[in-house]
Amino acid sequence: MSDRILGAVCMVVGAGMAWAARGYVAPISYEPVGPSSFPLLMAGLLATAGAWLVVRPGPHQFAMPRSHLLPFGLSVAAVFTYAGLFQLLGFTLATTVMALPVGMAFGGGWKKSLAGGVGLGLVLYLLFDKLLDVVLPTGVLSFIFGGR
Known part of the structure; x- marks a missing residue:
């Protein structure tokens, strides 16, 4: 059950990161990607991993040998x-x-x-x-x- 709670927390934190990064803009940009791309990517990965923790089967199936x-x-x-x-x-x-x-x-x-x-x-x-x-x-x- 604690995995599912951690997953939900990761989803909330990922959403918060995405919301915070939405306005990142560089006054002068030399790169087409921009400063918000990396935080948005990390937020998406964190939220996706959190969603997986919420919906995955029990932890006994994924124990590391x-x-x-x-x-x-x-x-x-x-x-x-x-x-x-x-x-x-x-x-x-x-x-x-x-x-x-x-x-x-x-x-x-x-x-x-x-x-x-x-x-x-x-x-x-x-x-x-x-x-x-x-x-x-x-x-x-x-x-x-x-x-x-």
């Missing part, structure tokens, strides 16, 4: 490492460094995990930088991507 605790822990550590190295290494390289241990933690070989990480880093960088015009740090690879 002990065999999944190590990959989960490695993934959490990789995300914190990613956050710490994001500015220094840049988006592409930090994404590759994060994807390698996460891919291996869930059964991928190191070659496939590395290839997936490189592909993910490059594709997402090009998507955000070129298509969405969102500035991402290039870090140590600034000589390739034109330093920012």
Whole structure:
């Protein structure tokens, strides 16, 4: 029952975040996305996750087996490492460094995990930088991507 209460609270908080972010405007905007896009996306994700907690079946069906605790822990550590190295290494390289241990933690070989990480880093960088015009740090690879 406490999961359902948490879900309802998440839905209310998500609605509050969306209401608060609706008026975010930048006086001078260099990016077409705008300052309200990210808070609105997070509010939508929070409300959706809250709705799932409200309507999902009982928690006994979703218990995490002990065999999944190590990959989960490695993934959490990789995300914190990613956050710490994001500015220094840049988006592409930090994404590759994060994807390698996460891919291996869930059964991928190191070659496939590395290839997936490189592909993910490059594709997402090009998507955000070129298509969405969102500035991402290039870090140590600034000589390739034109330093920012």
